[in-house]
Amino acid sequence: MKNEKFFLTSLLSWHLNENSREMPWKGEKDPYKIWVSEIILQQTRVQQGLAYYNRFVHQFPNVKTLATASEQKVYKLWEGLGYYSRCKNLIRTAKFIHEELDGHFPEEYEDILALKGVGNYTASAIASFAFNQPYAVLDGNVFRVLSRFFGIEIPVNTTQGKKYYTALAQTLLDKKNPALYNQAIMDFGAVICKPALPECLQCPLQKKCIAFLKNKVSILPVNNAVNKQKKRFFNYLVVEYNETFYINKRIEKDIWENLYEFILIEANSLLNEKDLLKNEEFVSLLKGINFKVKLFSEKTSQKLTHQLITAKFIRIEIEKPLHTVKYFSAKPNELKSLPFPKLIASYLAEKNVPLSSI
DNA sequence: AAGGCGGGGTG
């Protein structure tokens, strides 16, 4: 039997017989819900996305409810999930479908692909799951399974690699049942052909798996080297005046676009009180204003993919308002409805930050 | 073609 045929029949029979994963969007035919689930699951583990998916489809059961919701509410629901441009595109696309397509979700692959936030993978997933069209998905699971079984050593994070794997995945696809096949290969990658410590000893593909036979399981798939981490230091001024706090919305092309934060002084290090009094930004911000530094929080940090953020929060009381238009003020209970990055949400959740007791 | 974008799990 040819390897391709063996691959397909073994995979499908594994999926049929074994315990594939249980997920609320499995077998779902509503393209809207499939779309929401796939956006949430981009670069996100099923386990982590599950609760978010349930909250989303409960609050926004269809395109219209999502398209007409307040954007801040949608962002708040996304809080903590990361990659916030996904949320921006989710909103944009919902409005587009609601307003331009009369609420009708596109059904052709090319039209699905054209939606903001929808790339190759997501378009294939929606086309196959919702409309049973013959498009093979290509995600981290599929790369890994194909790389190992066929012994492919082309780096997966290159243009050449993506082209090669796309073509291979498409030829392997069971055109008669693309939804089932796509589901099967991703489940297989997640349950058996895992990144670390895969279950080769109980793998039904073992006897024809090149990686297993040549002892290359641990080196496949090949990834080209990526950049290393940069360190950044965020000094947050939690400035309080008249029972309100100054808040900034991040709009630059940087981390946390569209989320909120306190007044940020980014520097080459964390600043102590003496540093602060010499800091240009700080001095110009508080020029002519009496203030009292009330509390320095412990330093805290957050690891992102390519940067390590170390932060501290400095609580400051001022005696008259800031003369800048860059920030706006919010009362403690208003802070609750704003979307913050994890780092700040954690700070606000601490018991020793008595924002609400003021 | 390369770089940037979160947060969390895992060995």
Place this chain on the structure above:
DNA sequence: CACCCAGCCTT
């Protein structure tokens, strides 16, 4: 600690 996860967009 490094690696990776149901990827996508911009430059």
